[in-house]
Amino acid sequence: MITENPKRQDIHEYLAELEDIPGTRVFTTARARKGYWLNQFCMTLMKAENRARFKADERAYLDEWPMTEVQKQAVLTRDYNAALDEGGNIYFLAKVFFTDEISFLQAVGTMTGMSAPDYQAMMIAGGRPPVGLRSKKDPY
Amino acid sequence: MARITAGVASSHIPALGATIDHGKTQEPYWKDCFAGYDWTRQWEAAQKPDVVILVYNDHATAFDMNFIPTFAIGCAERYKSADEGWGPRPVPEVIGDPDLAWHIAQSCILDEFDMTMVNQMDVDHGLTVPLSLMFGQPEAWPCKVVPLAVNVVTYPPPSGNRCYALGEAIARAVESYPEDITVQIWGTGGMSHQLQGPRAGLINAEWDNRFLDDLVNDPQRLRHIPHIEYLRETGSEGIEMVMWLIMRGALGANVRALHRHYHVPASNTAVGHIVLEPIA
Numbered sequence: 318m319i320t321e322n323p324k325r326q327d328i329h330e331y332l333a334e335l336e337d338i339p340g341t342r343v344f345t346t347a348r349a350r351k352g353y354w355l356n357q358f359c360m361t362l363m364k365a366e367n368r369a370r371f372k373a374d375e376r377a378y379l380d381e382w383p384m385t386e387v388q389k390q391a392v393l394t395r396d397y398n399a400a401l402d403e404g405g406n407i408y409f410l411a412k413v414f415f416t417d418e419i420s421f422l423q424a425v426g427t428m429t430g431m432s433a434p435d436y437q438a439m440m441i442a443g444g445r446p447p448v449g450l451r452s453k454k455d456p457y
Numbered sequence: 458m459a460r461i462t463a464g465v466a467s468s469h470i471p472a473l474g475a476t477i478d479h480g481k482t483q484e485p486y487w488k489d490c491f492a493g494y495d496w497t498r499q500w501e502a503a504q505k506p507d508v509v510i511l512v513y514n515d516h517a518t519a520f521d522m523n524f525i526p527t528f529a530i531g532c533a534e535r536y537k538s539a540d541e542g543w544g545p546r547p548v549p550e551v552i553g554d555p556d557l558a559w560h561i562a563q564s565c566i567l568d569e570f571d572m573t574m575v576n577q578m579d580v581d582h583g584l585t586v587p588l589s590l591m592f593g594q595p596e597a598w599p600c601k602v603v604p605l606a607v608n609v610v611t612y613p614p615p616s617g618n619r620c621y622a623l624g625e626a627i628a629r630a631v632e633s634y635p636e637d638i639t640v641q642i643w644g645t646g647g648m649s650h651q652l653q654g655p656r657a658g659l660i661n662a663e664w665d666n667r668f669l670d671d672l673v674n675d676p677q678r679l680r681h682i683p684h685i686e687y688l689r690e691t692g693s694e695g696i697e698m699v700m701w702l703i704m705r706g707a708l709g710a711n712v713r714a715l716h717r718h719y720h721v722p723a724s725n726t727a728v729g730h731i732v733l734e735p736i737a
Contacts, residue, residue, distance in 0.1 A: 326683070334685045335612065340656030341693050345612045353522050360521045363540055398654060407653045407694075408517040408610060415542025421471065422724045425657045436658060440722040441486075444649070444660025451689040 337453050342401045352404020355392070358382040359409035368416045397428050459557070459634035461642055462506065464704045464712070464733040465497070466672070467590055469513060469645040471582040472724040474546055477589045490728055493718025494590045497732055500716070501591050501599075507638035508554050508601045510561070510627065512703045513583035513645045514609045516541070519575070525611050526573035528623060530565075531580075531604035532558040539579035548585050548594075554601040557634060561603065564630035570623055580604060587645045590730075607700050609646065613684065620699045621680040624706020631707075644704030646697025648719075649690075650726035659692040660727050666719060668698060669731055673714050676705050694726075704733075711736040 335343040342348060349356075358379065361367045371378040379389045391399035392413060400410055407425075414424035426436035439445060449456050473490070476482055482491040518539045520526065536551040562572045584604055592599055605627075608614055615623075624642070631640050648665040651657050671679050680702055687696045705712075718730040 331613070331684075335688070338656070338688055338693075340654045341651065341688070342654060343612055343688065343693060344610060349522060349611050356517070356522050360517060362542055363518070365540070365544070368542070401653055406517065406610060409521075411516070412542045418543070420724070421652065425652050425725050428654050429657050430655060440658055440660075440725060443662065443721050444727065445651075445656065445658040447659055447661045447664075447690060450656055450659065 518581035519578035621706035644701035648729035651692025
């Protein structure tokens with residue numbers, strides 16, 4: 318007989334909660350599976366010679382990996398929200414924006430729908446308050 | 458006998474490393490952020506720990522999607538600064554302490570923590586930025602480092618409670634190490650930040666400061682905070698704060714705060730920093 322662990326949260330409830338946060342894609346195993354090749358492609362950009370090859374012909378470089386066309390388009394257009402939807406993780410995608418020689422601040426700002434100066438100004442003023450952004454189904 | 462003399466927590470934002478490396482810490486945007494580390498650099502220079510157990514997370518550097526260890530302890534002789542996409546940070550090589558690391562690994566496994574042992578890995582900003590913040594820009598780091606990488610990227614990461622208990626197991630391991638050395642344990646990452654999606658830029662200073670308060674006053678509350686609370690209240694990357702609880706768990710029941718610093722923003726993130734001393 319398997320011993321019960323009364324303190325353990327139900328896994329389905331745990332995973333459902335992760336999907337309840339507005340404007341956020343938590344990197345669950347489902348996303349990790351979907352984004353496997355997208356993220357592994359990103360890892361190759363940690364080598365200077367690969368960054369050079371990617372910059373020389375992005376499409377040809379992307380075609381070396383078994384990524385979906387949607388994933389490739391998300392990279393080509395630098396649409397990081399689309400890349401997150403396709404299973405990309407921000408620390409892997411960071412290899413793309415470092416290849417572009419832009420900062421975390423600049424790249425992250427592009428996902429918010431705000432202009433770069435407006436996003437910077439919001440951060441300097443103390444960041445985005447959590448009020449109303451904690452839950453999709455029950456905002457508070 | 459080895460003993461844990463202090464715990465340090467700090468954010469490990471990559472922009473802090475770049476700012477130090479480019480000599481820009483006195484620029485208006487950065488000045489106040491870095492001023493909060495002046496006390497600690499002087500204190501560390503006097504403390505001279507033999508070893509730092511440095512709890513951090515790898516940011517898709519040594520571990521890609523092929524290997525996702527929950528708790529990975531570095532047992533190597535040395536570690537190189539990683540090329541994260543803009544070339545390696547110009548910092549000294551990190552010198553390990555394989556004897557202590559293997560001792561901790563064995564002791565933790567006997568304590569029912571199934572550690573992953575790593576003999577070869579490059580270390581990213583998660584590990585090198587805290588070293589720069591506490592030690593400045595020396596020719597060589599003034600102590601050995603045992604890296605302890607925690608998965609906080611692919612869900613589920615370990616619970617806060619599990620992290621706290623691992624800290625306790627690490628304390629038992631250090632206490633049973635026969636060498637007469639002083640050891641600090643550092644917990645890094647956090648505080649509030651979200652680096653993805655339309656909700657990016659989220660900062661919750663009130664929550665962060667309550668967390669800093671309760672590292673001293675009520676760590677038993679902190680260890681039971683569920684993942685969802687970190688995510689809702691402090692942003693998707695705020696989950697890194699579970700790593701601070703490994704540090705806190707290693708310090709025993711009671712601590713006093715020697716120094717504390719909180720600053721918003723550094724890039725997308727709230728900077729938090731605290732220095733704790735165990736009270737016997």
